[in-house]
Amino acid sequence: MSVFELYPSPSSVSSVVSALRSAGCVFAEDEAELLISAARDHHELAAMVERRVLGLPLEHVLGWAEFCGVRVAVDPGVFVPRRRSEFLVGRAIALAPPRPVVVDLCCGSGALGAAVLRAVGAGELHAADIEPAAVRCARRNVEPVGGRVHQGDLYDPLPAPLAGRVDVLIANAPYVPTGDIGLLPPEARDFEPLVALDGGADGLDIQRRVTARAGRWLAPGGSLLIETSGRQAPATVAAFTRHGLEAEVAVCEDLDATVVIGTRPRHHDGADGTRTG
Numbered sequence: 001m002s003v004f005e006l007y008p009s010p011s012s013v014s015s016v017v018s019a020l021r022s023a024g025c026v027f028a029e030d031e032a033e034l035l036i037s038a039a040r041d042h043h044e045l046a047a048m049v050e051r052r053v054l055g056l057p058l059e060h061v062l063g064w065a066e067f068c069g070v071r072v073a074v075d076p077g078v079f080v081p082r083r084r085s086e087f088l089v090g091r092a093i094a095l096a097p098p099r100p101v102v103v104d105l106c107c108g109s110g111a112l113g114a115a116v117l118r119a120v121g122a123g124e125l126h127a128a129d130i131e132p133a134a135v136r137c138a139r140r141n142v143e144p145v146g147g148r149v150h151q152g153d154l155y156d157p158l159p160a161p162l163a164g165r166v167d168v169l170i171a172n173a174p175y176v177p178t179g180d181i182g183l184l185p186p187e188a189r190d191f192e193p194l195v196a197l198d199g200g201a202d203g204l205d206i207q208r209r210v211t212a213r214a215g216r217w218l219a220p221g222g223s224l225l226i227e228t229s230g231r232q233a234p235a236t237v238a239a240f241t242r243h244g245l246e247a248e249v250a251v252c253e254d255l256d257a258t259v260v261i262g263t264r265p266r267h268h269d270g271a272d273g274t275r276t277g
Contacts, residue, residue: 012036012042012045013032013036016032016035016036016045016049017029017032019049019053020032020049020052020053022053023052023053023055025052025058031052031058034058034062035048035049035052035061035062038062038063048061048062055186055187055190055191056076056187056191057080057187057188057191057192059074059080060074060075060076060077060078060080060191062074063075065080065081065109065111067081067083067085067086067111067115068086068089068111068115068118068119070115070118072109072110072111072114072141073109073137073140073141074109074137075109075133075136075137076133076191077131077133077191077192077193078108078109078131078133078134078137078192078193079108079109079134079192079193079196079197080109080192081108081109081111081112083255084227084252084255084256084257085111085112085172085227085257086115086255086257087250087252087255087257087259088112088170088172088225088227088257088259089112089115089116089119089170091225091250091259091261092112092116092168092170092223092225093116093119093120095167095168095223095225095261096116096120096123096167096168097167098120098122099120099122099123099124100120100123100124100167100168101123101124101126101162101165101166101167101168101219102116102117102120102123102124102125102126102147102166102167102168102169102170103125103126103127103128103158103162103166103168103169103170103217104116104125104126104127104128104142104170104171104172105127105128105129105154105155105169105170105171105172105173105210106128106129106130106154106171106172106173106174106196106206106210107127107128107129107134107138107142107149107172108129108131108134108137108138108172108196109134109137109138109141110127110137110138110139110140110141110142110147110149111141112170112172113125113126113127113142113147113170114127114141114142114144114145114147116168116170117145117146117147118145124147125142125145125146125147125148126147126148126149126150126158126159126162127142127147127148127149127150128149128150128151128152128154128155128157128158129149129151130151130152130153130154130195131193131195131196132151133193134193134196135149135150135151154206154209154210154213155213155216155217158217162217163216163217164216164217164218164219165217165219166217166218166219166222167218167219167221167222167223168222168223168225169214169217169218169222169223169224169225170225171206171207171210171224171225171226172226172227173199173206173207173210173226173227174195174196174197174198174199174203174206175199175203175204175206175207175227175228175229175232176197176198176199176203177199177200177201177202177203178198178199178200178201178203179201180203181194181197181198184197202232202235203228203229203232204228204232204235204236204239207226207228207236207239208239210224210226211224211226211236211239211240211242211243211245211262212239212243214243214245214262214264215243215244215245215264218264219264220264220265220266220267221263221264221265221266222263222264223261223262223263223264224240224245224261224262224263224264225259225260225261225262226259226260226262227257227258227259228258228259228260229258230251230258233249233258233260236260237249237260240260240262243262244264244265245262245263245264246262246263246264246265247260247261247262247263248260248261249261
């Protein structure tokens with residue numbers, strides 16, 4: 001008889017914990033509690049534990065991740081939002097004017113943009129991703145808060161009338177150097193899309209592409225926020241400055257999070273020396 005046929009007896013709980021711990025799950029007790037509470041019966045529990053033991057991210061097994069205090073849908077094959085990204089969301093909220101226009105590029109599940117719009121209460125949200133699976137998942141998270149999700153490469157699928165109107169531009173673009181992909185935990189490298197992880201030789205290829213075109217989409221005084229690493233931040237700042245953005249670095253040691261914020265100046269000197277906005 002399978003131990004899972006005893007669910008939800010104490011022996012089943014201990015067996016789930018043991019199975020998860022043997023598979024290398026550091027927080028086996030917490031994960032067991034989540035899996036048991038999510039399973040509708042012992043057969044589903046057994047299947048969920050098996051998927052987790054095989055290495056699937058817990059969030060893919062459960063079908064959701066907790067982010068900024070709410071559960072967001074996360075489908076298999078979709079990048080799992082990291083807790084460190086809550087720092088980016090907090091900075092975006094602080095910069096948002098009343099009823100902001102928000103764009104979430106490389107949106108994955110759409111968790112970041114949706115969190116910003118929930119916090120500000122009212123505004124216009126557009127999210128975009130190149131991965132069809134991410135777009136399908138993001139629609140489940142973004143559309144209930146009144147946002148729209150577009151499929152395509154970075155800015156390409158955004159509605160043209162957004163140009164020059166974006167108050168908050170979030171781009172949690174991939175920033176892992178190609179050579180470091182193999183060093184990632186198996187949960188990430190084996191089950192999350194490579195396009196959501198691989199940032200090119202130095203990890204900054206996608207960031208540079210986002211930054212190069214940001215000025216066309218940002219409103220005067222609007223801000224671009226990009227998550228990066230402390231080691232990469234100086235190069236990210238240099239790219240922001242090169243493309244006319246006023247850059248600053250924000251760090252949260254508790255979350256091991258680094259965000260570079262670039263603001264489009266409200267005025268700039270034109271070629272003829274006149275000041276324009």
